[in-house]
Amino acid sequence: MNNFKWPDPPSVDKYSVCVHCGLCLQACPTYLETGNEAQSPRGRVDLIKAVSEGRMAINESFIDPVFRCLDCRACETACPSGVQVGTLIEEARGQIRQAEPLTGFKGMVSSVFLKGIFPNPGRLKALGTLTRLYQKSGMRKLVRGTGAMRLLPRHLQDMERVMPEVSARTSREVLPPLVPAIGEKRGSVGLILGCVMDVLYADINLATARVLARNGFDVMVPQAQTCCGALQVHAGERPTAKLMARQNIDAFLEAGVDYIIINAAGCGATLKEYEDLMQSDQEYAHKAGQFVAKVRDIAEFLVEVGYEAPKGRVDVKVTYHDACHLAHAQKVRTQPRQLLHSIPGVELIEMRDSDVCCGSAGIYNLTHPDMAEPILDKKMANVPPEAEILVMGNPGCMMQMSVGVHRKAMDQEVVHTISLMDRAYEAEKRSGA
């Protein structure tokens, strides 16, 4: 009867919470774009229920809505009953991937990236090195000059253009196993380096470590840690994600830190939901709970434990974009704004619909460019023209918004919240304040 035949299926306890009221509709970017009920949160939950009750097979009419979901979870904020749409979608994707494993080119890409490269920091670094080689060796110039880029789809071209310069060394290589607290020690934290952050945005990890140390925390960097598994969970590759979760749980619990700090919204949400992921793992379900209790987003953490407001000035007008997995999944909205307000010279101009998805959604902009593009266009139209910097707390959004800035020929800088804090602390040091 139930057409979900594999472990971890969407459960009746989760989908029966939905009473089909429809208050989620206007929060859903894909419903707003298509007007199609099947591409709405309650529609997707309805289809999950239909498959679960055997009224529907796992076929294209099911797979497309489930994979077209951005997993942005804005519907969870709108939902009166608190239906866990994100988890239901992720579990449904897990079922789909087992019912219909990816084959051909897609299967190759999926197994190379999701199973081969991301869970393996060494290989990830090798990819980073290749990218850096490409950027620095003159090959990029050559490729751009010859117009070879035009062979690629437009969204990949744009992404190539806005890809940050890969620094020579990953944050994993630069950071020592312990960055000692400055001044009186208040506790110890473990820093999650992530995958994209580690390679493409190493400087954000370094800034995070500096800010934490500046506020009295020993920053430990367990070497055995790996990528959090968010991309795998979102893609339905749950077995790989579970292996990664085990590795991270061991690495950080052994380190004996008071808190585990993450600066990427998507990763933060996944880390905080390790209990859901590991629920059927007898050995790790309990450990996952201990791990989750320590996880904090960097902005959430600073506000929770208290931080010393920077005395250095950064004179700039900024606007803040609420990354979906910060605002909707982790309910972290006020803390990043509080950090920004505490920087002397920073003027925060709110953008309309700041918590509506930018279309990045992990690798969604690569898998569903037709949908990601109009969603990004709407986002960029809401950026207040006077803002000089777009601030946010997630690397995926940073890439996507950079594509947006590039496409619209705007000139805003795209910056992580913690980097701006770091700038202010650095300014403080320079001024000797």
Place this chain on the structure above:
Amino acid sequence: MNQEQLVAELKNIVGLKEVIHKPDDLIAYECDGFTIVRARPRAVVFPNNTDHVAAVVKLLHNNRIPFIPRGAGTGLSGGATPINGEVLISLVKMNRLLSVDFKNRTAVVEPGHVNLKLTNAIAHEGYYYAPDPSSGMSCTIGGNVGENAGGPHCLKYGVTSNHVLGVEMVLPDGEIVTLGGTVPDMPGYDVTGLIVGSEGTMGIVTKIFVRILKKPQGVKTIVALYDSVDDASQTVSAIIAEGIIPGALEMMDRVAIEGVEAGNYPVGYPKDLAAVLIIELDGLTVGMEAMAEQIVDICTQFHVREVRVAQTDQERTLWWANRKTAFGAMGRISPDYMVQDGVIPRSRLPEVLQRISDISVESGLRIANVFHAGDGNLHPLILFNAANPGETELAVRVGSEVLQVCADVGGSITGEHGVGIEKQRDMIKIFTPEEIAAQVEVMRVFNPHNLCNPDKLFPKPSRCVEVKRAAHTH
């Protein structure tokens, strides 16, 4: 005309991507907010303008294929459920705000325009659209017209029909007509008034001329917590008796409070509370303070446990978010629920609540009560589990019994949700067969072939001889 030809013709009119027709792609369109009855439509079509609607309707009319207009599908009585395999004409893409005339306080919207978006679009000039159904963040104004939607503030400001000046409409044969207009008081019959609340049985509204209002100068929101439902009900009557008409006067009972507190917007109400009243004053700021004090006094006379005036906008917003998401929040405490929509004379509130409580005990099904208390508009939410054999049928029966109580005290079986398929049989509780037959006659003037949302609103002909007779005399 077979399915293939139909789909081809529809695509021809609205465009290739604007028709959904594969059986499994239609599952999400089997019901609206009323989930007890499900049926799959023949197809869903997304017109982009009035001409599209007219062309689609003409095609369907000529081939005698039934059809239903559908907005956001937040309806609660199954008005948009395609029980005859109808083609659903989804109006969600006709969602534009066509014009606003601040000086004359009118606006023109397409039917798919979301209720709350109209207020958001005109708020910068200090205006708003008054009808505020609790689903306002999602429901469409076209749907509101279909169901004559109300909301917490209709106590003072009236329901949708009081705010619609006219409509452009496609008749069930594809002809486009305009009824009423942007000025009030057109001569002749109030046909616009007839269309509002007709549940899509007379045609498809494609443009709506609405009234907009200047925002009140001040707002004061008061929350009062009670240990007895009776005291809360007495307070409601006493406030109205004093001649005070609050902007809104809402009530929730113990089970409802349990639901909203488990939901996404908990206020932190004490667990052992019997009832909550939300009383909102709006209007001129002069004298509002005194009126708030007067209300606090009345609450105190009826043994209120605690009464508070909102100190911040944040507090007020939370109280309302908590109340407005009450239906949806029932998912937290029950797998299924059925919302009823009875209306009673306010003075009979305590007695009716007692009888509802008796029905709950007898049936063994929990009933949560959320009401627009000021209007006497009750929403008993009957909680059940469809997975238990026979429980759905029991819930339906309980709903009907509750409506019988409302009818017995001189009330009505629906205040704002419509009849749809949910309450067709309950119509005989308040109308004689002759009265129903007369209404069917009126419907037939517009919809002679019974193609536009057929078999809704009135008792099925097979169940009511008189209606059957009326239906076949044409």
